[in-house]
Amino acid sequence: MSSRCAFVSNLIPFSCVDGPGSRLALFLQGCNLRCKSCHNPWTIGRCNHCGDCVPACPHQALAFDGGQVQWNALTCQQCDTCLQMCPQQATPMAPAMSVEEVVAKIRKAALFIDGITVSGGEATLQLPFLHALFSALRADLQLCRLTCLVDSNGMLSETGWHKLLPVCDGAMIDLKAWSSEHHRFLTGRDNTPVKNSLRLLAAQNKLAELRLLVIPQHSDYLLYIDALAAFICELGRIPVRLNAFHAHGVYGEAKSWRSATEEDIEQLAEALQQRGVTTLLRPALYL
Ligand code: SF4
Numbered sequence: 001m002s003s004r005c006a007f008v009s010n011l012i013p014f015s016c017v018d019g020p021g022s023r024l025a026l027f028l029q030g031c032n033l034r035c036k037s038c039h040n041p042w043t044i045g046r047c048n049h050c051g052d053c054v055p056a057c058p059h060q061a062l063a064f065d066g067g068q069v070q071w072n073a074l075t076c077q078q079c080d081t082c083l084q085m086c087p088q089q090a091t092p093m094a095p096a097m098s099v100e101e102v103v104a105k106i107r108k109a110a111l112f113i114d115g116i117t118v119s120g121g122e123a124t125l126q127l128p129f130l131h132a133l134f135s136a137l138r139a140d141l142q143l144c145r146l147t148c149l150v151d152s153n154g155m156l157s158e159t160g161w162h163k164l165l166p167v168c169d170g171a172m173i174d175l176k177a178w179s180s181e182h183h184r185f186l187t188g189r190d191n192t193p194v195k196n197s198l199r200l201l202a203a204q205n206k207l208a209e210l211r212l213l214v215i216p217q218h219s220d221y222l223l224y225i226d227a228l229a230a231f232i233c234e235l236g237r238i239p240v241r242l243n244a245f246h247a248h249g250v251y252g253e254a255k256s257w258r259s260a261t262e263e264d265i266e267q268l269a270e271a272l273q274q275r276g277v278t279t280l281l282r283p284a285l286y287l
């Protein structure tokens with residue numbers, strides 16, 4: 001089995017919100033977008049071992065050893081002090097895990113799950129690990145029944161998808177804005193790669209879900225509704241999940257943005273339905 005490693009910010013053995021059925025969800029550290037609406041902004045950066053958070057830990061769970069910050073999971077009280085003060089939007093609590101270690105965790109949960117979802121941060125930034133993990137599951141007689149999904153921002157290149165798709169059952173992709181200009185405002189990057197990924201995945205029958213994030217006064221979907229609906233219809237009958245923005249956990253200007261209500265979601269849902277997009281999934285709850 002591969003000894004490739006990835007920086008893992010969280011592993012949830014049983015999740016019912018990270019794809020269909022019950023799934024083990026693995027969250028990898030680091031992202032190539034800078035979304036103002038990110039609910040887990042400390043998963044964006046990578047720790048550079050500056051050491052700033054070490055003396056700030058109120059429970060002495062951090063130490064500086066050989067130029068590296070060491071995190072003690074046993075003494076950590078999950079108070080999040082280190083996350084809130086990190087200048088890199090990173091965490092000292094994202095240890096490197098090998099494919100073998102992750103597969104061992106999956107094996108323990110295997111009887112109770114339908115598959116695994118690798119999320120982030122941006123999972124595809126650690127593509128060699130992702131490929132090795134999915135390949136290891138495919139090759140394992142006991143685990144090969146598990147479906148392997150990736151939850152991605154869609155920035156991966158065509159070449160990257162062609163490497164991953166032979167061992168991946170599908171991807172769930174966010175389209176944060178329709179226009180490139182507004183996408184840059186919300187995420188820091190142009191959305192052309194995201195649209196290309198959506199087309200490629202749909203053509204390969206591997207687009208598990210398209211996600212739209214409704215942010216009142218800060219989404220442009222209704223402004224470009226005809227173009228957006230036509231684009232989605234061209235992808236085929238794919239599930240379209242409408243997510244409701246809420247400010248919990250976000251940093252910066254988005255803290256003051258209003259949460260999306262059921263009315264906000266229904267306004268977009270109705271506009272899409274009128275234009276032929278009928279495979280809509282709505283939020284289970286509003287915060
Ligand atoms: S988590 Fe942030 S503050 Fe702590 S050592 Fe790493 S970069 Fe520095």
Ligand code: SF4
Pocket residue numbers: 056057058059060061062071075076077078079080081082083093
């Ligand atoms: S969350 Fe961070 S600051 Fe809080 S106890 Fe754990 S390591 Fe220390």
